[in-house]
Amino acid sequence: MELSTRYLGLSLRNPLVASASPLSKTVDGVRLLADAGVGAVVLYSLFEEQLRAEAERDARLALAGSESFGESLSYFPQSAGADHGPHRYLTLLERAAADVDVPVIGSINGSSPGSWAGYARSMQDSGAAAIELNVYYLPGDPHVSGRDVEQRHLDIVAGVKNAVTVPVAVKLSPYFSATAEMARRLDLAGADGLVLFNRFLQPDIDPEALAVVPGTSLSRSDESRLPMTWIALLHGRLDASLAATTGVEGAKELIKYLLAGADVVMTASALLRHGPDYAAVMLDGMCRWMRHKGYTTIDDFRGLLAVPVDADETARERGDYVSALRRANGANVGPW
Structure with missing residues (x-):
């Protein structure tokens, strides 16, 4: 069984990537993830x-x-x-990159152009195989336009790309008015990969304590549907790699994201729930499924259920939407 793949131009032994989480806050934690079999590790995020x-x-x-x-x-x-x-952070990055035999990716979490570029260069010099820009920005100011929000992302990418030679990925939110166009603009701006999607940790309200409660829940499998939809729509239409994240609980989600067209699948929640060794369980489950289906490589089935490049994306999504509603209402489904 051949599980190797490529992401951001890097050769990975398999498409399962440990995304940024507390598990990668120590060299021992990074080593446990690598020993469990992941293809790469994204170090926990350093904040702007x-x-x-x-x-x-x-x-x-x-x-x-x-x-x-x-x-x-x-x-x-x-x-x-x-x-x-x-x-x-730089000390950990340097030690981790030297200690494991999988790529270690540095992560910066922020929302405004600033010192990203200089620190991304420091990450590169410390051994980062790539840089992930986690642009966590919720534009609550009613005077900030959508184009301003988009330009902020493009400016951050341009600044970092000018400062480093290693690949750069951008972790996006799903809330752009035209996600596909934004993906294309980032692709043209030089982003080597897009990570779909970031999760805004939305707070809750405690009515008894009259207090805002921070939201830090782990993702669930049903949250994978939105990023999976966009992975399927963007596959084959960009030069940038596509990384899927959110809602990855086991081998099933790993397989589904690859069928949609993801180059790699990232997870933190599953590994936090079950421990780093769960990576091996997920990979074993994917291998069993591949043998059952007669696939010998990841490329045999990657993108098999993506939207064809020559298809009308809008009509396809509209058709899927109408079909889903008709099924829910018990009506016969037409030949969409």
């Missing part, structure tokens, strides 16, 4: 706010030093980065 805080602190330290010693203008205080998040 951490980068901003580091820059502000370093500026204050440099200013304080310059007021005391003239030569301190070229002096970087020892305490400035030794125990800070970004410094630890």
